[in-house]
Amino acid sequence: FHFYPQELVSGESEEESNGVNLMEFSDEILLHILSYVPCTDLVLNVRRTCRKLATLCLDKSLTHTVVLQKDYKVNKDKVKQLMRDIGKEIYQLNMAGCYWLPSSTIDHVTRCKNLVKLNLSGCHITSLRLSKMLSTLQHLRSLAIDVNPGFDASQLSSECKATLSRVSELKQTLYTPSYGVVPCCTSLEKLLLYFEILDRSREGFILSGQLMVGESNVPHYQNLRVFYARLAPGYVNQEVVRLYLAVLSDRTPENLHAFLISAPGSFAETGATKNLLDSMARNVRLDALQLPKAWINGSGLLQHLKFNNPFYFSFSRCTLSGGHLIQRVINGGKDLKSLTSLNLSGCVHCLAPESLLRKAEDDIDSSILESLVVSCCNLRHLNLSAAHHHSSESIGNHLCQLLSRLKHLLSLALPVCSITDVAANVEKPPTASNSVSQTFGKKVRIGIQTYPRNLADQANEKIESSVFWALMGSLRFLETLEIIGSSFSSAMPRNEPAIRNSLPPCVRAQSVGDSEVAAISQLTYLQSLTLAQLPNILTGSGLINIGLQCQHLRTLSLANLGMMGKVVYMSALMDMLKHCKCLRDLRLEQPYFCAGAQFFQALSHCSSLQRLCIVSRSGTLQSDAVMSFMASCLEVIMCHMFMGESLTVCKNLQQSIVRSFQADRPALNVVIFPLLHEDLTEVIRDVPMRHLDEITLFKSRVAEEPPNLWW
Secondary structure, three states, X not given: OEOOOHHHHHHOOHHHXXXXXXXHOOHHHHHHHHOOOOHHHXXXXXXXXXXXXXXXXXXXXXXXXXXXXXXXXXXXXXXXXXXXHHHHHOOEEEOOOOOOOOHHHHHHHHHOOOOOEEEOOOOOOOHHXXXXXHOOOOOOOEEEEEEOOOOOHHHOOHHHHHHHHHOOEEEEEEOOOOOOOHHHOOOOOEEEXXXXXXXXXXXXXXXXXXXXXXXXXXXXXXXXXXXXXEEOXXXXXXXXXXXXXXXXXXXXXXXXXXXXXXXXXXXXXXXXXXXXXXXHHHHOEXXXXXXXXXXXXXXXXXXXXXXXXXXXXXXOOOOOOHHHHHHHHOOOOOOOOOOOEEEOOOOOOOOOOOOOOXXXXXXXXXXXXXXXXXXXXXXXXXXXXOOOOEOOOOOOOOHHHHHOOOOOOOEEEEEHHHOOOHHHHHHOOOOHHHHHOOOXXXXXOOOOOOOOOOHHHOOHHHHOOOHHHHHHXXXXXXXXXXXXXXXXXXXXXXXXXXXXXXXXXXXHHOOOEHHHHHHHHHOOOOOEEEEEOOOEOOOOHHHHHHHHHOOOOOEEEEEOOOOOOXXXXXXXXXXXXXXXXXXXXXXXXXXXXXXXXXXXXXXXXXXXXXXXXXXOOOOEEOHXXXXXXXXXXXXOOEEEEEEOXXXXXXXXXXXXXXXXXXXXXXXXXXXXXXXXXXXHHHHHOOOOHHHHHHHHOOOOOOOOOXXXXXX
């Protein structure tokens, strides 16, 4: 389609234009097309094309909600002009993750007098600027902000506090021990808290959650319907969240229907939290539940909690057995059609009748999974990763066969060992390639490796008869897939030094390789794919099939595939990338990865790529190749490389990229640093949370949060 200015529309015939004239479409169709154009482009560029578009671009359907999130080309001047032109027409403004905009940009939001929803998560904002802005937004009902060191609630004006008193939805990300604006929000119905407080300040001082105690006000939870808290690792985050929970334990809100706490590691139950849970069991009926594992393990809590029409459960890392899951959560297999999202990640015994005498590697009880599938037939998001779910030899009862009944699935996370055919595992002896695939010592020559160019060249008798092939064929509308080794751990965890040694893969996973990857290419609508610790990748040939068939793929994460001492799939990966025109995020984690000229030349075909992260112990890079790639891929705004190069090489390359491209890419974020350097954690803390959480740190993201938790 072509846009024509008004003079061309009126002065040139259809034959002469030699194309379809957009102006001939109805207003309804044009508005639908324009809804896919970033608002900044609509208002600042497209509407100047002709009189008709000038009118349509200011239609209420296009200006009611303005999303600047991930609009990486927007800058302070564009925001200023946008607010001048349509500020009064904006009712919902999403600026989440716009970390590159200076704090003074927030001053222009005051022009949006009719704002009802405002998301400033990840934006730089001081207490005084927040006060000034909120004082003018009298209609605001939903707010998302960060609370950084230096925040002072005493600087909030009475007009600001009046606005906050009417806010019913608050999302607050804490980087310092504080209540933030919570005490001012006396009408809260939904409270989302993200605790990102480090145990030590930049100066090295040990922080304490008890700094909050001196604040005079306490939260008001009487109208609360949703309470959500996500904690980053660290004891300070646990101390602070307990102070938020203390008020809840005194009086549980009658209308509470979603209570969710996501806490890594050990988060012990206290007397106050036990009182809170007892009160919840007596007084509320829940629709969504997530608790720290220590609060569930060994307790009869689930037996007493009451549920209404639950849509989300997360029992991540709990020792909950399948028997308890069936009896206490889905009521002995009764109808639970309302459940759309279920997270059982790290729940190693959830598909076994009991956990006392069971080993984590023992076969699952297929009847438990069958009850789950039948009862929760409308599941859209299911996470079974980080556990050994081994199917028995019973015909028709393989995990993949049972999951194929869930026709509504949109996202799925599975351990590698769960997708293997039992018969193939039993009959197939270890090959030479299997025996050396996980070694780091002397290289073993196994011949020249080639890879087939299409599905017909695969071992068809194995592929198309496998249970995993059938599963992929039955889940045609799946958008997100994660296949992660049950013992996989990333080389770059949060707030800790890089891990130098990884655990070997599960024995049942040894046969999973190229043919299983090829089966994934059946997922025509796949948008996000994660593959980690697949031991039997010999050539990576299945990746080419995915590149050819999965044309909607936007996010790709590959980690520890095949032989660990050599990147055996490099040729196939480069072939795959030439077909990934929609790919926006690429994360690669592999020892000895060579990020050279050939790799970056292939990656340059990904014209939509925005974010690149490479994590490689003993990996190498070519600085000239990186610079050429950055020059050719104009959309790239994030380049993170944690390799085996020296600190000098890394710093020089990082400075060169910033110096060459920062002016034209305001959102550019570059971190190039030795993976095993002792200062890695200090470098990581400066990465914008948007990138850190979404791509740089490896984690399973399926059913991580309830769907539509925030807009």
